[in-house]
Amino acid sequence: MKARQHPHPHKRQKLSVLTGRLRQQARKITGPRQAILKILRAHPHPLTSREIFAALPRGLCDLATIYRAMHLLEEMDMVRRFDFGDGAARFELVGEGDDGHHHHLVCTKCSEIVEIDECFPAEIEQRIAVKNKFKAVSHKLEFFGICPECQ
Numbered sequence: 204m205k206a207r208q209h210p211h212p213h214k215r216q217k218l219s220v221l222t223g224r225l226r227q228q229a230r231k232i233t234g235p236r237q238a239i240l241k242i243l244r245a246h247p248h249p250l251t252s253r254e255i256f257a258a259l260p261r262g263l264c265d266l267a268t269i270y271r272a273m274h275l276l277e278e279m280d281m282v283r284r285f286d287f288g289d290g291a292a293r294f295e296l297v298g299e300g301d302d303g304h305h306h307h308l309v310c311t312k313c314s315e316i317v318e319i320d321e322c323f324p325a326e327i328e329q330r331i332a333v334k335n336k337f338k339a340v341s342h343k344l345e346f347f348g349i350c351p352e353c354q
C-alpha cells in the first residue's frame with residue numbers, strides 16, 4: 204500500500220512513552236511488540252499485519268505472532284483497527300488521550316490513503332439512537348474515490 208506522507212502530529216510519540224504505557228498495563232514488553240509499535244509510529248496510515256511483518260527485521264517473529272500482538276494491542280487500546288473492505292484488518296497507533304476515531308479516504312486505483320479529520324455531526328448519531336431506542340451508538344466509516352494522480 205502506497206502511503207504518501209501526511210502530517211499527523213498527535214501520532215508522534217516517544218517510544219519510551221509507548222513502552223511505558225505497555226508497562227503500566229502490566230504486560231510483558233516482548234521484542235516483537237516493541238518493534239511493532241516502532242513501525243506503527245513511523246507510519247502515518249493504517250498498516251496490515253502483513254505490511255508490519257514485511258517492515259520488521261527478518262527473523263524477529265512469525266506472522267502468527269504479529270496477529271496475536273495486534274489483537275492484544277487492540278484490546279489495550281494502543282492501536283485502532285480499520286477495515287477498508289478488502290478483507291485485511293489495518294492498524295494505526297492511538298495517541299495518548301485520543302480515542303483514535305477518524306476516517307480515511309482511499310484511492311480505489313492506487314490505494315493511496317488520506318487521513319480525514321471530518322466526522323458526522325453528533326446530532327445524527329443521537330437521532331439514530333433515539334429513533335431506534337439504542338444507546339452508545341457509534342460509527343465506522345471509510346471514504347473511497349480516485350486520487351488526483353490517478354484521474
Ligand SMILES: [Zn+2]
Binds near residue numbers: 310311313
Ligand atoms: Zn490513486
Ligand SMILES: [Zn+2]
Binds near residue numbers: 247295305306307318
Ligand atoms: Zn488514520
Ligand SMILES: [Zn+2]
Binds near residue numbers: 305306342
Ligand atoms: Zn466519525
